Amino acid sequence: MPVTTRSTDTRRSILDAGQRIMAHKGYSAVGLKEMLAEAGVPKGSFYHFFDSKxxxxxxxxxxxxxxxLTDMDRILTRSGESAAERLMAYWQHWRQTQSVDECQGKxxxxxxxxEVADLSESMRLALKEGTEAIVDRIERTIAAGLEDDSLSIDGDPRAVAQVLYDMWLGASVIAKIHRNLAPLDTAMAATRRLLHL
Incomplete structure (x- = not known):
C-alpha cells in the first residue's frame, strides 16, 4: 500500500474513532488515549496529522x-420526486439518524x-459553516418546492429554512433529554404545517 494511502487511512481512522466516541460522550470527556486506542494507532500518528485536540x-x-452534506444532497436531489417529497424524506432521515441514543457518530x-462553541473559536466556526450549508440546502429545496407547486410558505425561503433547522435541532436535544422521539414527531407535524403540506 502506498504511503499516502496508508497516511490517509490512518488520519481517517482517527477522525472516525473520535467522531464515534464523541457522539456518545461529548468533546471534553474524551481523552487522546481513549480515542487512539479506539482507532488502533500510536500517539505519534495523532500529532503527525493534528497539532492539538x-x-x-x-x-x-x-x-x-x-x-x-453528501448524504443530504443524495436525498435532496433524488429524481422522480417533488421538492416537498424530497424535503420530507430528509426530515424522516433526520428522525431516524440524528436522534437515537446509538447514533453511530451521526x-x-x-x-x-x-459544548464546543464556547471552547474553541475554530470549532465554533466549523459548526457555523456546516450548519449554514445545511440551511442553504433546505432553502434551495423550499425554493424548488415553490417552483414546482409542491409546497407553499408564509415568508421567504431562507427564514423558513432557518426556522425549520433550528426547530429540528432543538427537538433533537429535547428527544435526547426525554429519551423518546415525541419531540421529533412534533417537529415533523410542525414542518408539515409550515410547508402547508
Whole structure:
C-alpha cells in the first residue's frame, strides 16, 4: 500500500474513532488515549496529522459535515420526486439518524454544538459553516418546492429554512433529554404545517 494511502487511512481512522466516541460522550470527556486506542494507532500518528485536540476537533467537524452534506444532497436531489417529497424524506432521515441514543457518530451537531462553541473559536466556526450549508440546502429545496407547486410558505425561503433547522435541532436535544422521539414527531407535524403540506 502506498504511503499516502496508508497516511490517509490512518488520519481517517482517527477522525472516525473520535467522531464515534464523541457522539456518545461529548468533546471534553474524551481523552487522546481513549480515542487512539479506539482507532488502533500510536500517539505519534495523532500529532503527525493534528497539532492539538482543538485542531483535531475542527478537522473532525469539517469531516462530519462533509459526510453529512453528501448524504443530504443524495436525498435532496433524488429524481422522480417533488421538492416537498424530497424535503420530507430528509426530515424522516433526520428522525431516524440524528436522534437515537446509538447514533453511530451521526449526531455531532446535536451532541457537540453548545459544548464546543464556547471552547474553541475554530470549532465554533466549523459548526457555523456546516450548519449554514445545511440551511442553504433546505432553502434551495423550499425554493424548488415553490417552483414546482409542491409546497407553499408564509415568508421567504431562507427564514423558513432557518426556522425549520433550528426547530429540528432543538427537538433533537429535547428527544435526547426525554429519551423518546415525541419531540421529533412534533417537529415533523410542525414542518408539515409550515410547508402547508
Amino acid at each position: 482543538d485542531a483535531f476537533g475542527e478537522a473532525m467537524l469539517k469531516s462530519y459535515f462533509a459526510d453529512y 449526531c455531532l451537531a446535536v451532541k457537540l454544538g453548545a
